[in-house]
Amino acid sequence: MIYRAFLVVLxxxxxxxGGAWSVWLVLDKAPLFGRLTSGPWEAFPVAGTPEADxxxxxxxxxxxxxxxxxxxxxxxxxxxDSSGENLRRHCTYRxxxxxxSARLWTLYVTDADGNALPRSRQKxxxxxxxxxxxxxxxxxxxxxxxxxxPGNWIAVEGNGRMQVVLTLFDTPIxxxxxxxxxxxxxxxxxxxxx
Amino acid sequence: xxxLFHTCVLGLIGAGIVHLAILFMLPGYSxxxxxxxxxxxxxxxxxxxxxxxxxxxxxEDPFLDAVACRFNLEDGMLSVRSQGDVPFWTMAIYDERGLxxxxxxxxxxxxxxxxxxxxxxIQMQRLKAxxxxxxxxxxxxxxxxxEGFVLVRAFVPDETWQPRVSAFLDSVQCEALxxx
Numbered sequence: 001m002i003y004r005a006f007l008v009v010l011x012x013x014x015x016x017x018g019g020a021w022s023v024w025l026v027l028d029k030a031p032l033f034g035r036l037t038s039g040p041w042e043a044f045p046v047a048g049t050p051e052a053d054x055x056x057x058x059x060x061x062x063x064x065x066x067x068x069x070x071x072x073x074x075x076x077x078x079x080x081d082s083s084g085e086n087l088r089r090h091c092t093y094r095x096x097x098x099x100x101s102a103r104l105w106t107l108y109v110t111d112a113d114g115n116a117l118p119r120s121r122q123k124x125x126x127x128x129x130x131x132x133x134x135x136x137x138x139x140x141x142x143x144x145x146x147x148x149x150p151g152n153w154i155a156v157e158g159n160g161r162m163q164v165v166l167t168l169f170d171t172p173i174x175x176x177x178x179x180x181x182x183x184x185x186x187x188x189x190x191x192x193x194x
Numbered sequence: 195x196x197x198l199f200h201t202c203v204l205g206l207i208g209a210g211i212v213h214l215a216i217l218f219m220l221p222g223y224s225x226x227x228x229x230x231x232x233x234x235x236x237x238x239x240x241x242x243x244x245x246x247x248x249x250x251x252x253x254e255d256p257f258l259d260a261v262a263c264r265f266n267l268e269d270g271m272l273s274v275r276s277q278g279d280v281p282f283w284t285m286a287i288y289d290e291r292g293l294x295x296x297x298x299x300x301x302x303x304x305x306x307x308x309x310x311x312x313x314x315x316i317q318m319q320r321l322k323a324x325x326x327x328x329x330x331x332x333x334x335x336x337x338x339x340x341e342g343f344v345l346v347r348a349f350v351p352d353e354t355w356q357p358r359v360s361a362f363l364d365s366v367q368c369e370a371l372x373x374x
Contacts, residue, residue, distance in 0.1 A: 049294050
């Protein structure tokens, strides 16, 4: 009798506990499905739309974000530089190259969890296509650095890891199924504070 | 021993069922999704600016401002209008789970002003059949979303643009048009 009760309890613990734990594990810990990558940049174009898989949908609903639609734009995030090293806030990086065709684009830095860094009054941790100085070949170089840099500069403060978020608005690549053909800017480290 | 093994196998099958049940029920019961959060502060057809407060979902991009407006197409077609001259705006229709189901950018508009009508396919058919209906300059956006919200985003290149963009977003009017 006691053995039977034990079996019933064991069944419930495995079923309910295991089911809930596995959902939590997939939604909180596992990487999202539907990821497109190109160099250090990654994008989740269908996340937050009805086309997303049930796991991405559940995760999106839990975090409560407002996803961009394909006619609006696409968000590309870099957690590492082009050589695969994590981006850190006390280092200087150069983001160089050309952008895919888009009506406009914005670039900002966030902490490791994707929260925009606090902006101080004089310097914003962000820039966009209308602010950037391009060279004669329509290329650009943006420095992400804790110290002032001549030219295009994004200021960062503090320590710890960061992410660079590039949003391309009104662009044909938002409907693309792969990013690998695209030429996106490279991210190169140019020294770190001791 | 065999019964113990049997129970474990049944438990794992049960865990799979619980896993799927939670996964598919989660969107309906979540309180953190954008729709629920907008619903707590704004009534239907009441435009609300999404700014970096703790309760409302706001655009993460520092150069974007947004205004949201809840609708229910059972009340009739939804008209969304706004006036002003801003460098770039987009409009998206989100369903009651906070998923982006349809979006447009100002490229499809006749000017930088916004004049759109959101309606269901049935309302669209009725409108087409009705020859007296005024189909002026508005964009007609067909959707299967009955209840949801529209989100108008506008690009703020720098602080000097802030008043103009704010005026554009504050002028967003959304109202239910009487269905015939």
